[in-house]
Amino acid sequence: MSHNLLKGKKGIIFGALDEKSIAWKTALRCVEQGAEIVLTNAPIALRMGEINKLAEQCKAPVIPADVTNMDDLKNLFTKSMEHFGGQVDFVLHSVGMSLNVRKGKRYTDLDYDFFHKTLDISALSLHRVLQTAFGLNAISEWGSVVALTYIAAQRVFPDYNDMADAKSLLESITRSFGYQYGIKNKVRINTVSQSPTRTTAGSGVKGFDGFISYAEKMSPLGNASGEQCADYCVTLFSDLTKMVTMQNLFHDGGFSFTGVSAAVVEQMEK
């Protein structure tokens, strides 16, 4: 159902890989709510070709950009502004990758080249995106940037591995840049800390099935779905949340503030 919450707004969506991606679902919701969007992903991900289906549905151009490459990001913002005929109102950063997770390295035996890549792709990339936009004055006043994160930034989830450190850094950059961009241009920057969700990135984490059903049992409302995450992002891009910035916002059915649930106690007593 459309309330035209994003009517007249223009946004860039990073990270739609396939139909399961949180970014994919968010792109659809943004367009449903009246926004115009540009889609972007790493050139290697675009080769899969899946994104063209989404681009067609959203009537959106696809502009390749590796988030670790400053020239790519500059080109992305410049071309997006040309396409829109002006500044961008919102940005979704829905990007994450760890080669240590992918290759099954333990946290106590990390490969440091991989670790650098994890930090660059999953955390510094937000700084790169923001610094590029800041330099080009590419985001409009009261614009909104949302990056996706996970509660492993605050609490230990052993198999989340070096992604936990990347998410802590991502959330810190959100606060630090949120201050600077707020002062400069009233641009707001927040992270959404999402429930475990079955996507390509999510399913790469060891023991993901156990993880997802534990979270489901622990959360009074159950796990938040990708579609519900997309809805939440829409509210953050809308004018209804203008004074929210520099926050890490839990979108997890209550998981983050539940000590233990009756369902988990019952399971332990078995």
Ligand SMILES: NC(=O)c1ccc[n+]([C@@H]2O[C@H](COP(=O)([O-])OP(=O)(O)OC[C@H]3O[C@@H](n4cnc5c(N)ncnc54)[C@H](O)[C@@H]3O)[C@@H](O)[C@H]2O)c1
């Ligand atoms: N799935 C979950 O359980 C979950 C929970 C909380 C937070 N998140 C976060 O949500 C975000 C989106 O992940 P998802 O679960 O939708 O999985 P996904 O695999 O669909 O999306 C990850 C995206 O990152 C992109 N990417 C990787 N390297 C890149 C690079 N160098 N340049 C540009 N893009 C690159 C991939 O191509 C992909 O589109 C990530 O930040 C993830 O950590 C996911």
